[in-house]
Amino acid sequence: MATKTSAEPPASKAAPDAKRRSERSRRAIYEAALSLVSEAGYAKVTIEGIAARAGVGKQTIYRWWSSKAEVLLEAFIDLGEQAAEAAGAEAGAAYAALPDTGDVAADIKLVLRHTVDELLDPKYDAPYRALAAEGVVNRELGEKFVAKLLEPGLQLYVARIESAQRAGQIRADLDPRIAMELFVAPLAQRWLQSSGPLSHAYTDTVVDYALHGLAPRQV
Amino acid sequence: MATKTSAEPPASKAAPDAKRRSERSRRAIYEAALSLVSEAGYAKVTIEGIAARAGVGKQTIYRWWSSKAEVLLEAFIDLGEQAAEAAGAEAGAAYAALPDTGDVAADIKLVLRHTVDELLDPKYDAPYRALAAEGVVNRELGEKFVAKLLEPGLQLYVARIESAQRAGQIRADLDPRIAMELFVAPLAQRWLQSSGPLSHAYTDTVVDYALHGLAPRQV
Amino acid sequence: MATKTSAEPPASKAAPDAKRRSERSRRAIYEAALSLVSEAGYAKVTIEGIAARAGVGKQTIYRWWSSKAEVLLEAFIDLGEQAAEAAGAEAGAAYAALPDTGDVAADIKLVLRHTVDELLDPKYDAPYRALAAEGVVNRELGEKFVAKLLEPGLQLYVARIESAQRAGQIRADLDPRIAMELFVAPLAQRWLQSSGPLSHAYTDTVVDYALHGLAPRQV
Amino acid sequence: MATKTSAEPPASKAAPDAKRRSERSRRAIYEAALSLVSEAGYAKVTIEGIAARAGVGKQTIYRWWSSKAEVLLEAFIDLGEQAAEAAGAEAGAAYAALPDTGDVAADIKLVLRHTVDELLDPKYDAPYRALAAEGVVNRELGEKFVAKLLEPGLQLYVARIESAQRAGQIRADLDPRIAMELFVAPLAQRWLQSSGPLSHAYTDTVVDYALHGLAPRQV
DNA sequence: TCGTAAACGAGACGGTACGTCGCGTCTTTAT
DNA sequence: ATAAAGACGCGACGTACCGTCTCGTTTACGA
Helix, strand or coil, X not given: CCCXXXXXCCCCCCCCCHHHCCHHHHHXXXXXXXXXXXXXXXXXXXXXXXXXXXXXXXXXXXXXXXXXXXXXXXXXXXXXHHHHHHHCCCCCHHHHCXXXXXXXXXXXXXXXXXXXHHHHCHHXXXXXXXXXXXXXXXXXXXXXXXXXXXXXXXXXXXXXXXXXXXXXXXXXXCCHHHHHHHHHHHHHHHHHHCCCXXXXXXXXXXXXXXXXXXXXXXX | CCCCCXXXXXXXXXXXXXXXXXXXXXXXXXXXXXXXXXXXXXXXXXXXXXXHHXXXXXXXXXXXXXXXXXXXXXXXXXXXXXHHHHHHHHHCXXXXXXXXCCCHHHHHHHHHHHHHHHHHCHHHHHHHHHHHHHHHHCHHHHHHHHHHHHHHHHHHHHHHHHHHHHCCCXXXXXXXXXXXXXXXXXXXXXXXXXXXXXXXXXXXXXXXXXXXXXXXCXX | CCCCCCCCCCCCCCCCCHHHCCHHHHHHHHHHHHHHHHHHCHHHCCXXXXXXXXXXXXXXXXXXXXXXXHHHXXXXXXXXXXXXXXXXXXXXXXXXXXXXXXXXXXXXXXXXHHHHHHHHCHHHHHHHHHHHHHHHHCHHHHHHHHHHXXXXXXXXXXXXXXXXXXXXXXXXXXXXXXXXXXXXXXXXHHHHHCCCCCCHHHHHHHHHHHHHCCCCCCC | CCCCCCCCCCCCCCCCCHXXXXXXXXXXXXXXXXXXXXXXXXXXXXXXXXXXXXXXXXXXXXXHXXXXXXXXXHHHXXXXXXXXXXXXXXXXXXXXXXXCCCCHHHXXXXXXXXXXXXXXXXXXXXXXXXXXXXXXXXXXXXXXXXXXXXXXXXXXXXXXXXXXXXCCCCCCCCCHHHHHHHHHHHHHHHHHHCCCCCXXXXXXXXXXXXXXXXXXXXX
């Protein structure tokens, strides 16, 4: 094969050689980033701080990431992957699909309640908010955030809704993605904007309202 | 009629005397802040920059606000108040209530479409996102943001929904606030998280889904 | 005498009316200035600090003095005057002239030793150094410092030397002022520049060397 | 020959690594400091100004010096060293010793006159006074000032006096250091405190008085 | 198996902005 | 009418991080 066969486009600034990347440093940086965000809040985390905590040169961070938001996002994704791997073997199905008991309302309520619990867990709350906030303001990061962290979860709802459509529990002519948003968006808004209390009761109410509609059934 | 008439408790750090405050500086700071955000984006705005543009000492900003987010929030509120005042006399009704033609669906769609247009207007988009993002991460500011900028608008929807409940177009047993969220939150989420396109068509769909429910009418 | 007969040249900026000056404020400012210098050192004293401690508006200071050095200088002069006044009646002679026992060497050594003791007294050392330092760099203040605080003391030496000249103990053809400097300047230098230890022994040595000359008597 | 060969004790605040210090910046800072003092006077020189003129970050100054006085002192010392180096080869003797023609009085007068000329040269006057003043009030700096800038010059006088003692022109039992001070201190005082005119004539007079004593020779 | 080029830790550097302090001026308030 | 109180525009302070740039020092590859 031709020498210097770089599949990558000629990067502007001598792209680093990923093969030589230090796995040790990468892990240390993720851990440092996550722990610092938990301790001090995203705004007070600095790249210098991450480097110091990780025992790593600043350049090693700048070499592989372009901003602290990127670092944290990847750290978070990595965290998810590790959790998934741990859950892995025996309970692989847990993350693969929502339960399908035949009762859409119950199934969705169950999972949404779980999501609400997670959002309220201080361990996730702070760094998750930080990323969400950054994503609001930084389109590129926002899209990665949605694609990598949000979308996989949302797709499970979409799949469950499609299943319900096939079962005749949800109208077949509806766009399942938009249907999903009717369930999920109200929770997201209350969480993001603290515009109201976020509880299991609220979750159930939203699901009921969305399923049965706001208008009276009889005309 | 006991009101909050209280000489406020001794503030922590020698609160400045509001009576001596320079109105001229206050206005200049608002204008500088808004124009800088439009020009450069929130992240690149600095307090030093605002002070320079406003022809004001930095201390004059720090004396009255605690962060650039606060400055911008108040600048925004002030902007709204001025706009309201200008609209004032003749068209006072415009901001006072949603139209009530007797057709809830149409009325709500109309106003939501208008809101969507505003959110997509680059003039509002950037600074509004900036405040929303800051509010996600800074509880105190978030609450002010919601209370001062969001809530007034949302209350109009709530009022319209209550009117529709009286007219029998929306079920009387529903919580109008939660009902409102079914309309509004999906738009908010798409806007904040760029999780999908935001359009008039989408708006209409959301309203229809919410009103008539996701489940089939006949069982 | 004619009213409003201002002997002072028409000051540039509406000279304040000295007759209306608040004696109470003047005293409070002197006391505040001196106590602050003792506590924190000259460099850390600020006009705002003096005003606050004295319970006086800043403008009251700026109206009558042009710098903190001026304030301190006058405060010091005032201190001296008060001390002199206190010593006043009974021991008036103490400050009025050096002792004249007929033995110049002994008389001068006695007083110089006393001066050395004072210079080494921490109570005087700090503010005195501060003024001296400021005077080194600020000609106008330096001249006031010398004229008001140094010169009176130095004149006593000059007078004693002249008396000694009349008594034939010091050569009559010498300039008594320069003679005085031979005694005083070495002490001043050691004090100001910490260029060597300042002691009674040193004092005596300097006086002896100056009186009898460095060159051998016999040629 | 045990010398101070010691890995210095752990400095208080992570001492910077002198091996990596930028020589380029150091020189630029010295030049900027000296030129600014000449142009504007010591009091108006700021660290910010030095940094800007030198094209250097402020931190680079704070990293290596603790105050503008320190910067200026080192700049001055460096200036001296460079001058010495330049004079170096051919005229090395100029700074190495006072002339020794066999006539102490003449030799000392000659050099003192030269010193007086320098002190009155506006090029040296301002920055030198500034350092002297700072040294009066700041013991640590004062000691460096004396040790690095004053002492080397004074030692030359001491050496010349010792030579005169060996030649029988100055009494052998005198402390040569104190003898030196009798010549030098009066000039220093007049210069520092503007307590009288500083001239060649005055210089000569002081030397004569000191050499032959104030008291009459015959008793 | 050994050189060598890279990634690495460390951290100095030129910068920008921070939030604070004090300046000297000007205005308002309360006798 | 006179001060105290203190807000103001301004400029400098000393600090924190930014992102870039050397420095030696590992480290892992390919010759």
